[in-house]
Amino acid sequence: xxxxxxxxxxxxxxxxxxxxxxxxxxxxxxxxxxxxxxxxxxxxxxxxxxxxxxxxxxxxxxxxxxxxxxxxxxxxxxxxxxxxxxxxxxxxxxxxxxxxxxxxxxxxxxxxxxxxxxxxxxxxxxxxxxxxxxxxxxxxxxxxxxxxxxxxxxxxxxxxxxxxxxxxxxxxxxxxxxxxxxxxxxxxxxxxxxxxxxxxxxxxxxxxxxxxxxxxxxxxxxxxxxxxxxxxxxxxxxxxxxxxxxxxxxxxxxxxxxxxxxxxxxxxxxxxxxxxxxxxxxxxxxxxxxxxxxxxxxxxxxxxxxxxxxxxxxxxxxxxxxxxxxxxxxxxxxxxxxxxxxxxxxxxxxxxxxxxxxxxxxxxxxxxxxxxxxxxxxxxxxxxxxxxxxxxxxxxxxxxxxxxxxxxxxxxxxxxxxxxxxxxxxxxxxxxxxxxxxxxxxxxxxxxxxxxxxxxxxxxxxxxxxxxxxxxxxxxxxxxxxxxxxxxxxxxxxxxxxxxxxxxxxxxxxxxxxxxxxxxxxxxxxxxxxxxxxxxxxxxxxxxxxxxxxxxxxxxxxxxxxxxxxxxxxxxxxxxxxxxxxxx
Numbered sequence: 132x133x134x135x136x137x138x139x140x141x142x143x144x145x146x147x148x149x150x151x152x153x154x155x156x157x158x159x160x161x162x163x164x165x166x167x168x169x170x171x172x173x174x175x176x177x178x179x180x181x182x183x184x185x186x187x188x189x190x191x192x193x194x195x196x197x198x199x200x201x202x203x204x205x206x207x208x209x210x211x212x213x214x215x216x217x218x219x220x221x222x223x224x225x226x227x228x229x230x231x232x233x234x235x236x237x238x239x240x241x242x243x244x245x246x247x248x249x250x251x252x253x254x255x256x257x258x259x260x261x262x263x264x265x266x267x268x269x270x271x272x273x274x275x276x277x278x279x280x281x282x283x284x285x286x287x288x289x290x291x292x293x294x295x296x297x298x299x300x301x302x303x304x305x306x307x308x309x310x311x312x313x314x315x316x317x318x319x320x321x322x323x324x325x326x327x328x329x330x331x332x333x334x335x336x337x338x339x340x341x342x343x344x345x346x347x348x349x350x351x352x353x354x355x356x357x358x359x360x361x362x363x364x365x366x367x368x369x370x371x372x373x374x375x376x377x378x379x380x381x382x383x384x385x386x387x388x389x390x391x392x393x394x395x396x397x398x399x400x401x402x403x404x405x406x407x408x409x410x411x412x413x414x415x416x417x418x419x420x421x422x423x424x425x426x427x428x429x430x431x432x433x434x435x436x437x438x439x440x441x442x443x444x445x446x447x448x449x450x451x452x453x454x455x456x457x458x459x460x461x462x463x464x465x466x467x468x469x470x471x472x473x474x475x476x477x478x479x480x481x482x483x484x485x486x487x488x489x490x491x492x493x494x495x496x497x498x499x500x501x502x503x504x505x506x507x508x509x510x511x512x513x514x515x516x517x518x519x520x521x522x523x524x525x526x527x528x529x530x531x532x533x534x535x536x537x538x539x540x541x542x543x544x545x546x547x548x549x550x551x552x553x554x555x556x557x558x559x560x561x562x563x564x565x566x567x568x569x570x571x572x573x574x575x576x577x578x579x580x581x582x583x584x585x586x587x588x589x590x591x592x593x594x595x596x597x598x599x600x601x602x603x604x605x606x607x608x609x610x611x612x613x614x615x616x617x618x619x620x621x622x623x624x625x626x627x628x629x630x631x632x633x634x635x636x637x638x639x640x641x642x643x644x645x646x647x648x649x650x651x652x653x654x655x656x657x658x659x660x661x662x663x664x665x666x667x668x669x670x671x672x673x674x675x676x677x678x679x680x681x682x683x684x685x686x687x688x689x690x691x692x693x694x695x696x697x698x699x700x701x702x703x704x705x706x707x708x709x710x711x712x713x714x715x
Contacts, residue, residue: 132190141176151202159209175330177244178484196224243330251372262452274345280456282468287441290535299428303436308348314355317401318518324442328362332369338445401573420621463489467534477552494529509554517546520626522633558655559638564592578620600646668713678708
């Protein structure tokens with residue numbers, strides 16, 4: 132067997148030059164006549180954003196991982212490592228890399244960064260389509276029972292039991308049924324679905340075929356946002372390969388089951404992540420939610436029974452039917468089985484995709500795979516869970532287990548898996564305003580609570596961050612947030628006030644400081660910053676002077692800096708550069 136050179140070539144990798152890195156490795160191998168010893172394999176992204184990531188994997192023994200590889204590094208790696216057998220030490224992945232993966236349980240992400248996503252043969256070599264063969268010898272009812280035993284809950288946010296959802300659609304009357312994959316990943320900072328589709332597209336396809344068999348559907352749609360061109364390209368190729376080999380189409384693998392797949396590209400509307408709006412978009416109508424019941428399982432796509440699962444949910448299916456429902460159910464907690472993929476972002480050392488067992492605490496995730504805070508002296512302040520409609524939790528809740536019930540009790544939601552870590556430089560009032568601004572812009576405007584309520588709420592937050600807040604504003608925010616949660620038409624509207632309600636609940640002192648003291652403790656809200664130097668905190672290091680883009684700060688060695696307020700444009704660059712909170 133040959134040595135494999137794995138090059139992470141998803142969106143993240145390509146943006147860092149992975150295609151050139153792969154090209155130069157192939158040229159170097161050819162130049163040194165090493166074709167009989169090495170194969171270059173382009174993979175999806177592995178999850179840790181230290182691109183370009185390159186692995187040298189021998190048939191036996193340990194792999195060698197390089198990080199931050201540039202095209203200029205390739206010739207040295209080829210000459211030193213491939214030819215002479217001496218790894219290039221300065222490019223080797225360090226302890227942070229090992230820490231990131233040490234406590235992960237990779238099921239959904241198992242093939243990402245390990246296989247060529249454009250090769251069906253590579254997928255088959257990693258037990259691909261074995262799950263489909265296992266499912267096809269069952270009855271549809273047995274397949275649904277397997278899902279119920281596994282206990283997989285929907286990974287799109289609500290956590291509804293997948294087996295139960297399939298069963299509802301199976302029992303619904305209809306001459307035609309559909310299975311739809313929701314790949315409209317609209318949360319800012321979320322990239323779980325993109326990475327799975329780019330790195331392991333056949334896993335999602337296999338999950339959809341099994342789901343179609345279980346509910347009696349012969350047609351399926353993958354609704355993928357058009358901003359994911361690499362995912363769409365690889366999905367298209369994977370569908371063609373599966374059709375050619377008899378895994379899609381008529382009489383799959385000699386069975387009575389037939390299934391066809393179509394990709395529908397979305398235009399990037401956040402509201403189309405809501406299932407009824409998504410179905411409307413597939414049908415060619417404006418993506419707007421509608422009142423339920425009837426639910427899609429009874430009356431969905433073109434009025435026919437429809438099951439909608441997100442990418443991560445469907446990617447789990449093949450593993451359940453390959454390794455068994457009991458195996459899957461043994462992972463996680465009693466009511467939240469399996470693993471969950473999270474997109475870690477913010478003021479944290481290791482950003483990227485993390486897959487961990489349900490039940491792990493937020494603390495163990497942030498300070499385990501996440502590696503802790505980005506700055507050495509920074510203190511953890513809070514974490515945003517569940518995307519723009521999620522909630523902000525304080526340090527006191529770091530030991531909360533990551534499962535659906537525990538997270539919901541805090542006022543946050545699991546959501547699709549976005550996690551933004553914040554330190555003491557983050558203003559929680561501004562965070563609430565930021566996420567609300569997003570949901571206001573993305574609201575479809577169909578119902579009054581969203582169209583009017585969210586807009587009025589955002590206006591109040593603008594007043595508070597501008598230093599014009601009052602106690603009456605706090606009362607308004609609480610009452611309006613509760614009203615929207617209880618009356619909005621769809622789940623997106625129901626959860627949109629969460630950032631406001633949770634920051635008011637867990638960080639009330641910040642709202643009080645903005646309103647009564649006219650101060651932003653985190654020095655984020657520009658209108659409340661005086662831009663004055665606090666000499667007792669200043670170390671005379673001159674970092675603010677070096678950072679100022681308009682030369683508004685004068686400074687000499689061993690002296691305090693002086694600010695010219697007439698020149699100051701209040702860009703906050705000096706605040707970001709100062710590690711001692713010497714500017715207020």
